[in-house]
Amino acid sequence: MEQPRIAYQSERCTLYAGDCASLIGQLPTVDLLCTDPPYGIRWNSGNNGGRFGPLLGDDGSLDVPGMLGALVRSHLRPKRHVYVFGFQPSQLAESLQLGGTSELIWDKVNIGMGDLSKPWAPQHEPITFGSHHPSKSSRASGGGNLAARLRAGTIIRVPRKNGTQVNRHPTEKPVRLMAELIESSSRRGELILDPFAGSGSTLVAALLAGRHAIGCELDERYVEVAVQRIREAERIADRIEAA
Ligand SMILES: C[S@@+](CC[C@H](N)C(=O)[O-])C[C@H]1O[C@@H](n2cnc3c(N)ncnc32)[C@H](O)[C@@H]1O
Numbered sequence: 001m002e003q004p005r006i007a008y009q010s011e012r013c014t015l016y017a018g019d020c021a022s023l024i025g026q027l028p029t030v031d032l033l034c035t036d037p038p039y040g041i042r043w044n045s046g047n048n049g050g051r052f053g054p055l056l057g058d059d060g061s062l063d064v065p066g067m068l069g070a071l072v073r074s075h076l077r078p079k080r081h082v083y084v085f086g087f088q089p090s091q092l093a094e095s096l097q098l099g100g101t102s103e104l105i106w107d108k109v110n111i112g113m114g115d116l117s118k119p120w121a122p123q124h125e126p127i128t129f130g131s132h133h134p135s136k137s138s139r140a141s142g143g144g145n146l147a148a149r150l151r152a153g154t155i156i157r158v159p160r161k162n163g164t165q166v167n168r169h170p171t172e173k174p175v176r177l178m179a180e181l182i183e184s185s186s187r188r189g190e191l192i193l194d195p196f197a198g199s200g201s202t203l204v205a206a207l208l209a210g211r212h213a214i215g216c217e218l219d220e221r222y223v224e225v226a227v228q229r230i231r232e233a234e235r236i237a238d239r240i241e242a243a
Pocket residue numbers: 018019020021036037038039055056057058062169171172173174195196197198199200201202216217218219222
C-alpha cells in the first residue's frame with residue numbers, strides 16, 4: 001500500500017494526503033479520535049453533490065468500522081473518547097471494543113433537501129460517542145471526566161451551513177460543532193486524530209481550542225482546502241497565544 005505523503009506539518013499539526021488505512025501502526029498515541037467518515041451511502045444530493053461529485057470511499061466498499069477499530073486499538077490512549085459521525089452505536093460497538101457506545105444527535109437547526117417525495121426533511125445526524133466505563137471509585141475522584149465545560153445534553157444544536165455557505169466540501173462540518181466535541185473530551189495541548197479530514201474542520205477546531213492535531217485526507221482537492229484552513233487556524237492560534 002502506498003504511504004501517504006505529508007501535506008502539512010508544524011509543531012501542532014500534521015496532515016497526511018492519502019489512504020488512512022496505510023497509517024495504522026505508523027502514528028503516535030492520540031488522546032481523542034474524532035471523525036466524519038464516508039457514510040457508504042453514495043452521498044450525492046442536491047446542488048452540492050452535483051457541484052463536488054461523489055465522495056471518495058462512499059460506495060460502501062470501505063470497512064469504516066473495521067478501520068476505526070484498528071486505529072483505536074493501535075493509537076488511542078486507553079480510557080479516552082471516540083466520536084464518529086453518521087454511524088449508529090450498534091454499527092460500531094463491536095469493532096471499537098470500548099466499554100460503551102452511545103448516541104449523540106447533531107441538530108442542524110435548518111432542514112436539508114433530502115428525498116422530496118417524503119413529508120420529512122432531514123435536520124439531524126447521529127454521532128456515535130465511544131468511551132470506557134470508569135469504575136465507581138474512579139468516577140468519585142473525577143476519573144473519566146475530561147470535560148472543559150459543564151455537562152451538556154446529548155442533542156447538540158449548531159446550525160448547518162446552507163447551500164450558499166457550503167463552498168469547500170459537500171459535507172463540511174461547522175467548526176463550532178467540532179469544538180463542542182473536542183472541548184468535551186480533551187484538554188489543552190492534547191492530540192486529536194481525524195483520519196477522514198475532508199476540508200479540515202476537526203483540525204481547525206482542535207487548533208483554535210489549543211489542541212494539537214493529526215489528519216489524513218485521500219482526495220487531493222480537499223487536502224489543498226484543508227492546508228489553507230489549517231494555516232489560517234495556526235495564525236489565529238498564534239495570535240491567541242501571544243495575547
Ligand atoms: C464525510 S467527509 C469529511 C468532511 C469533513 N468533516 C469536513 O468538515 O470537511 C469524508 C472524507 O473522507 C475522505 N476519504 C475517503 N476515503 C478515505 C481514506 N481511505 N483515507 C482518508 N480519507 C478518505 C473523503 O475524500 C472525504 O473528504
